[in-house]
Amino acid sequence: MIIINLLMIFYRINYASAIIYICKERIKLDSIMRKNERASLKERILTLIAEGEKEIAMLKEHTKPVSPENSLGRISRMDAINNKSVAEASMRIKTVKLTKLRIALTHIDNEDFGVCKMCNNTIQAARLMYMPESTRCVRCASR
Numbered sequence: 001m002i003i004i005n006l007l008m009i010f011y012r013i014n015y016a017s018a019i020i021y022i023c024k025e026r027i028k029l030d031s032i033m034r035k036n037e038r039a040s041l042k043e044r045i046l047t048l049i050a051e052g053e054k055e056i057a058m059l060k061e062h063t064k065p066v067s068p069e070n071s072l073g074r075i076s077r078m079d080a081i082n083n084k085s086v087a088e089a090s091m092r093i094k095t096v097k098l099t100k101l102r103i104a105l106t107h108i109d110n111e112d113f114g115v116c117k118m119c120n121n122t123i124q125a126a127r128l129m130y131m132p133e134s135t136r137c138v139r140c141a142s143r
């Protein structure tokens with residue numbers, strides 16, 4: 001009992017500093033969590049970049065010029081040209097995404113990474129995991 005009383009007295013005396021201590025610990029914990037989040041996000045970006053590079057390399061195969069003197073018939077030649085333009089469009093989109101991912105990778109250690117460029121709110125973690133190249137939150141992006 002004496003020990004409990006002593007602890008309570010001690011606690012009351014140091015009430016303000018106890019609160020400050022708890023807050024500091026919480027901030028420390030927060031930044032550790034953010035560090036972990038950042039690390040897994042970095043890994044995710046690297047995976048997406050590797051995948052994107054592979055896909056672009058594959059698409060490149062399908063965007064080679066269709067030679068007029070090949071043995072394809074007229075219809076298959078038109079098909080080939082059509083497929084080529086589909087592949088080219090897809091490659092353009094993937095190249096843009098790859099560039100954005102590379103930019104995100106260079107910014108990931110910045111303090112303001114994951115902060116919406118328009119409203120300054122934090123971009124949702126799930127959104128960043130799904131699209132790490134996002135620079136806007138869901139609300140601003142859909143506006």
Ligand SMILES: [Zn+2]
Binds near residue numbers: 118121136137139140
């Ligand atoms: Zn926003």
